[in-house]
Amino acid sequence: MSWVAHVMISxxxxxxxxxxxxxxxxxDEAPWREQPGVPGVRGVGFLRLITxxxxxxxxxxxxxxxxxxGVLNHADLDALRQRVAGAPWREPHAVQLLxxxxxxxxxxxxxxxxxxxxxxxxxxxxxEDADF
Numbered sequence: 751m752s753w754v755a756h757v758m759i760s761x762x763x764x765x766x767x768x769x770x771x772x773x774x775x776x777x778d779e780a781p782w783r784e785q786p787g788v789p790g791v792r793g794v795g796f797l798r799l800i801t802x803x804x805x806x807x808x809x810x811x812x813x814x815x816x817x818x819x820g821v822l823n824h825a826d827l828d829a830l831r832q833r834v835a836g837a838p839w840r841e842p843h844a845v846q847l848l849x850x851x852x853x854x855x856x857x858x859x860x861x862x863x864x865x866x867x868x869x870x871x872x873x874x875x876x877x878e879d880a881d882f
Contacts, residue, residue, distance in 0.1 A: 753783065755827060758819045758848040758857070759797065759834070762841035766799075769818050773797040775833060782824040795822040827851060831860060835867035 761769055777796040797820040801813040822830075827849060834847050839862065847867070848857040859870045 752823050753825075754852045755822045755825050756819070756850040756857070757797065757822055757825075757830070758800075758817055760815055760817045760844070760846040760848075761839070762844040763816045764840045765845070766816065768837045768839055769797060769799075769816075772833060772837065773818065773820070776820070776822065776825070776830070780822075780833075781826045781829050783826045791824070794825040795820050831867055834860070835862065 759769060759772070773796045776794055779792050780794045782791040782794060797818040799816065800819045801807065801815055801817045803812065805813060807813050830849075831847070834845065839845055842862040842865075845862050847860040849860075850857045860867050861870055862868075
């Protein structure tokens with residue numbers, strides 16, 4: 751059985767090496783979310799740059815941002831957020847982390863402000879509220 755999380759991170763191109771290091775960590779070392787009977791499992795997936803020349807984005811222009819994305823399996827999302835928060839970003843204000851965990855219907859957004867990774871929107875929208 752799997753537990754999927756969709757992840758996107760936007761960062762300044764000068765921080766591409768930090769995103770690559772994050773991707774390597776996700777692939778080789780990132781811990782799984784807690785699972786009874788499955789101790790110490792590592793590796794949950796990886797990220798890929800999706801805004802390169804062959805990105806397939808719509809429109810008549812090439813993207814002028816850098817976005818990496820991946821589908822993670824059994825990822826400990828708290829550990830992921832801590833890793834992003836602790837990275838030595840050259841342009842921390844440009845970092846945007848978007849996560850949509852399994853059984854959620856929207857991405858949550860985190861940005862680094864004041865040296866801390868802070869969730870911006872949506873914090874807790876009601877999944878049942880038909881008015882949002």
